[in-house]
Amino acid sequence: MSHRDSLLALADARPRSLDPSGPPADPALIMAHSRQESATRPARRPVRRLLLAGALPAVALAATGAILLNNTSGPGTPVVQPTVSSPAPVDVPADASLLLVAAERSESAPATAGRYWVVRAEHGEGARRLQDELWLAAVPGLPSASYVRSADGGSWASQPMQGHTADNNFLLAGSPRPARELAALPTDPAKLKKKLLTWYADTGAAEGRDEFLFYSGAAIVLDLPVSPQVRAAAYRMLAAMPGVTSLGRVTDRLGRPGVAVAVTRQGDFAKAQTRLIVDPATGQALAQETWVAGSPTSYTAVISGRWSDDGLPEASALR
Numbered sequence: 390m391s392h393r394d395s396l397l398a399l400a401d402a403r404p405r406s407l408d409p410s411g412p413p414a415d416p417a418l419i420m421a422h423s424r425q426e427s428a429t430r431p432a433r434r435p436v437r438r439l440l441l442a443g444a445l446p447a448v449a450l451a452a453t454g455a456i457l458l459n460n461t462s463g464p465g466t467p468v469v470q471p472t473v474s475s476p477a478p479v480d481v482p483a484d485a486s487l488l489l490v491a492a493e494r495s496e497s498a499p500a501t502a503g504r505y506w507v508v509r510a511e512h513g514e515g516a517r518r519l520q521d522e523l524w525l526a527a528v529p530g531l532p533s534a535s536y537v538r539s540a541d542g543g544s545w546a547s548q549p550m551q552g553h554t555a556d557n558n559f560l561l562a563g564s565p566r567p568a569r570e571l572a573a574l575p576t577d578p579a580k581l582k583k584k585l586l587t588w589y590a591d592t593g594a595a596e597g598r599d600e601f602l603f604y605s606g607a608a609i610v611l612d613l614p615v616s617p618q619v620r621a622a623a624y625r626m627l628a629a630m631p632g633v634t635s636l637g638r639v640t641d642r643l644g645r646p647g648v649a650v651a652v653t654r655q656g657d658f659a660k661a662q663t664r665l666i667v668d669p670a671t672g673q674a675l676a677q678e679t680w681v682a683g684s685p686t687s688y689t690a691v692i693s694g695r696w697s698d699d700g701l702p703e704a705s706a707l708r
Contacts (some may be wrong), residue, residue, distance in 0.1 A: 492624035503696030514687035549702040562588040577619035578625040641676040
C-alpha cells in the first residue's frame with residue numbers, strides 16, 4: 390500500500406471534524422512519480438488497510454503481524470517505544486552496510502507473541518497529519534479495530550475494520566497476508582529475496598523489481614511483527630541491493646535521531662527519493678519518508694508497536 394493510499398483511506402475513515410485546515414496535497418508529489426507508477430494497479434488490498442506496508446511509491450505503511458498460532462513463544466518482535474534521546478554511540482558506516490549494523494542489533498531482540506499486534510503511527514502529506522492505532526488480530530475469530538485522531542492530539546475516534554481477519558490483516562508485497570504466512574518467512578536473506586520475488590510475479594506490481602524488493606524489505610523492518618531473525622534477514626537483503634545509498638545521520642519528522650538509507654528514482658518532472666530511517670542503537674526502523682526535488686513531501690513514523698492479549702479497547706481509553 391502506498392503512503393498516498395494510506396492517507397486517503399484514513400481520510401475516508403475518520404470523522405470530518407478531525408479534518409485539518411490547510412492547502413491540498415502538494416501537486417509536486419504526484420507529478421514526481423513516473424507514469425508507470427501512476428497507472429491503476431490491480432485491486433489486491435483489504436478495503437480499509439490503513440497501515441504501513443512498504444510499497445511506495447509508498448512510504449509504506451503495511452501493517453503487520455507474524456505469529457505462530459497456538460504457540461505462546463512464536464516469533465514476533467515488539468517495536469521498542471522510540472525515544473527522542475540520542476542513540477547510544479555506534480559506528481555508522483558511510484554506505485548501506487549500516488543496515489548490517491541494524492541487522493545485528495535487531496537479531497538480538499527477544500521474540501514475543503500475542504493475540505493482537507498493536508501499532509501506533511503518524512502519517513503526513515503536505516498539511517495533513519494524522520495518527521492511527523491499529524489493533525490487528527493475529528488469531529482467527531477475533532475482530533480488528535482502528536482508532537484515528539489528529540496528529541496534534543485530541544480524542545481518538547473508533548473506526549470499523551470490516552472484512553479484516555487474521556487471514557488478511559497483514560499487508561506485505563502488495564497483498565494481504567495471513568499471520569501464518571508471515572511466521573513462515575525465510576530467515577536467510579537470499580531465500581527471503583526469492584520468496585518476495587515470487588509475490589512480485591504473482592501481484593503484477595507496477596514497480597520495478599528492485600523497487601519492489603526495497604519497499605517490501607522496508608515494510609518488514611518498519612512495523613511487521615516478524616521474528617528477529619526475519620527482520621535481520623530483511624536488513625541484510627536491503628544492504629546487498631544495488632541503488633541503496635547511505636544518507637548518514639538524520640532526524641525524522643518526529644524529531645527522533647537515526648541514520649537513513651534511500652533509493653532515488655526519476656519521475657516525470659523531478660527526482661523522488663524514499664528514505665528508511667533506522668535507530669542504529671536498537672536496529673529498529675523508525676520511519677519512512679518521501680522526498681521530491683530535495684524537499685520532504687510525505688512520511689510515516691512508527692510511534693510504538695507491541696503485542697497484546699487484551700480485548701479491543703474503547704476509544705476513550707486510549708491516551
